[in-house]
Amino acid sequence: MLRLLSFVFLCATAVQAQQYDLVLHHGHVIDPKNNIDGERDVAIHAGKIAAIESSIPASAAKHNVDVAGLYVTPGLVDIHVHVFTGLRHDAWGNGDLSVPADVMATPNGVTTMADAGSSGWRDFPEFRRRVIDNTKTRLFAFINIVGAGMANSDDVAEQNEHDMDLDALSKTIEQNRDVIVGIKTAHWQQPNFISVQKAVAAGNRSHLPVMVDFGWFDNKSYETMIATILRPGDISTHVFRMPAPLLTPEGKPAPYMLDARRRGIKFDVGHGGGSFNFALAEPMVKGGFFPDSISTDLHVDSATGVMINLPNVMNKILALGVPFSEVIRESTTNPATEIGHPELGQIAVGSVADIAVLRVDHGHFGYADLAGGKVDGTERIVPEMTVRAGKVVFDLNARTAVPWQQGHLKYAVR
Ligand SMILES: [Zn+2]
Known part of the structure; x- marks a missing residue:
C-alpha cells in the first residue's frame, strides 16, 4: 500500500514538475x-512566454529543445505584404x-504580417473571411483608401x-477594429496629394496611422508630404526607392529627413519589386539614417x-553595417x-510566445538590389525554427522530432 501511494505521489510530482510545455535551451536571446x-533558457506554457532564466531544468518541461549556437528572437513582424487579391481583380496586368501568407511567413521566422492595402472597403469582408480568419x-491589414483597393492596374x-x-471606409474599420491597423494609399501618380490627404483624414477620423506607398515624386515634393501632410506615427514605405532626393549633394541624409524623423514620421523599407536600391x-545607412522598420512588400514578383x-532583406540591411541587434529591433x-x-x-514573461530561432552563418555572401547592384556581406541569417503562439510551426533541422525508430509508427507499411 505504501509503495502504491509513493508511486502515485511520484507521478503527481512528475506531472506537477512539468510546469512548461516547451523550453528552448541555451539560445542567445x-x-x-x-x-x-x-x-537564456526560454520557457513556454499555454501559448505564452512563461519564464526567461539563465537555466531552466529539463524536468520542468514536457518538451525540451536545444538551440545552442542559435539566436532566439521575437517572431519577425512584416508590415508590408500583399496576401489578398480582391473579387474586383480583373485587369491588374x-x-x-x-x-x-503562411507559405512565406512560417518558414521565414515571421509570425505577424500586415497586408498593405491590397483590399479597400468593398472587398474587405471577403478578405477577412477567406484570408485573415483562415491564416x-x-x-493585420492596412485598408486601402480606395474602395476597390488594388483591384486592377495601378493606373486605374x-x-x-x-x-x-x-463614410464607407470608417464603417468597415469599425466592423474590423481587431484587424485593421491603418489606412493605405498606394501608387498615387497625380501631381497633387489628394490620396494622402484623404488617407490622413480617414486616419484622423478612425485614430489610425497612414502608410504611404508610392515613389512618384517627380511631379510633387516628398519633403512637403513628410514635413506638412503626414502626422507623427504615419509611415513612409519604400524609403530606399530612388526618386525622392533623400541625400544632400555631399551624399549625406537630407536635413529634412532628420526633421521628419524627429517629428515622428516612420520610415519603412518595403523592398518589393521596384523599391530598394x-x-x-x-549612403543613408552609413550616414546614420537606419530604417525604422524592415519589410518586404511581399508579392509574387518580389x-x-x-x-x-x-x-x-534583413541580410541586406545587416550587410550595410547595421548591427544585428538593431536589425532585429527593426524587424x-x-x-x-x-x-x-x-x-x-518581444520576449517577455506573459507575452504571446511568437518566436523566431535564427542561425547566423559567417562567410562570403552577395546581396542584390533592384538595379542589379550588389553588396558583399559576411553574415547570413537563416531561420531555423518558428514558434507561433507556443506551437512549433517550422523546424528546419527537425529539432523537435525523435529518431524514427523511437517514434510511434503512424502509417502502416504495406
Ligand atoms: Zn506594396
Missing part, C-alpha cells in the same frame, strides 16, 4: 525591447500577384479619387525576384509598435 542580449500567421483603380468614400540605402523573403518591436501593437515583437 535578443529582445531589443526588453534589453535582453545573452544566453500582371495576373494575381498576392501570395499565401495561421497573425494577420488607385488613381480614382471618386472611390475614396470616407543600394545607391540610396548605403518573392521571385531579388527581394526573396524577409530574412534576405520586431519597431514594426509591431508602428501598427499599434507594442505588446508584440
Whole structure:
C-alpha cells in the first residue's frame, strides 16, 4: 500500500514538475525591447512566454529543445505584404500577384504580417473571411483608401479619387477594429496629394496611422508630404526607392529627413519589386539614417525576384553595417509598435510566445538590389525554427522530432 501511494505521489510530482510545455535551451536571446542580449533558457506554457532564466531544468518541461549556437528572437513582424487579391481583380496586368501568407511567413521566422492595402472597403469582408480568419500567421491589414483597393492596374483603380468614400471606409474599420491597423494609399501618380490627404483624414477620423506607398515624386515634393501632410506615427514605405532626393549633394541624409524623423514620421523599407536600391540605402545607412522598420512588400514578383523573403532583406540591411541587434529591433518591436501593437515583437514573461530561432552563418555572401547592384556581406541569417503562439510551426533541422525508430509508427507499411 505504501509503495502504491509513493508511486502515485511520484507521478503527481512528475506531472506537477512539468510546469512548461516547451523550453528552448541555451539560445542567445535578443529582445531589443526588453534589453535582453545573452544566453537564456526560454520557457513556454499555454501559448505564452512563461519564464526567461539563465537555466531552466529539463524536468520542468514536457518538451525540451536545444538551440545552442542559435539566436532566439521575437517572431519577425512584416508590415508590408500583399496576401489578398480582391473579387474586383480583373485587369491588374500582371495576373494575381498576392501570395499565401503562411507559405512565406512560417518558414521565414515571421509570425505577424500586415497586408498593405491590397483590399479597400468593398472587398474587405471577403478578405477577412477567406484570408485573415483562415491564416495561421497573425494577420493585420492596412485598408486601402480606395474602395476597390488594388483591384486592377495601378493606373486605374488607385488613381480614382471618386472611390475614396470616407463614410464607407470608417464603417468597415469599425466592423474590423481587431484587424485593421491603418489606412493605405498606394501608387498615387497625380501631381497633387489628394490620396494622402484623404488617407490622413480617414486616419484622423478612425485614430489610425497612414502608410504611404508610392515613389512618384517627380511631379510633387516628398519633403512637403513628410514635413506638412503626414502626422507623427504615419509611415513612409519604400524609403530606399530612388526618386525622392533623400541625400544632400555631399551624399549625406537630407536635413529634412532628420526633421521628419524627429517629428515622428516612420520610415519603412518595403523592398518589393521596384523599391530598394543600394545607391540610396548605403549612403543613408552609413550616414546614420537606419530604417525604422524592415519589410518586404511581399508579392509574387518580389518573392521571385531579388527581394526573396524577409530574412534576405534583413541580410541586406545587416550587410550595410547595421548591427544585428538593431536589425532585429527593426524587424520586431519597431514594426509591431508602428501598427499599434507594442505588446508584440518581444520576449517577455506573459507575452504571446511568437518566436523566431535564427542561425547566423559567417562567410562570403552577395546581396542584390533592384538595379542589379550588389553588396558583399559576411553574415547570413537563416531561420531555423518558428514558434507561433507556443506551437512549433517550422523546424528546419527537425529539432523537435525523435529518431524514427523511437517514434510511434503512424502509417502502416504495406
Ligand atoms: Zn506594396
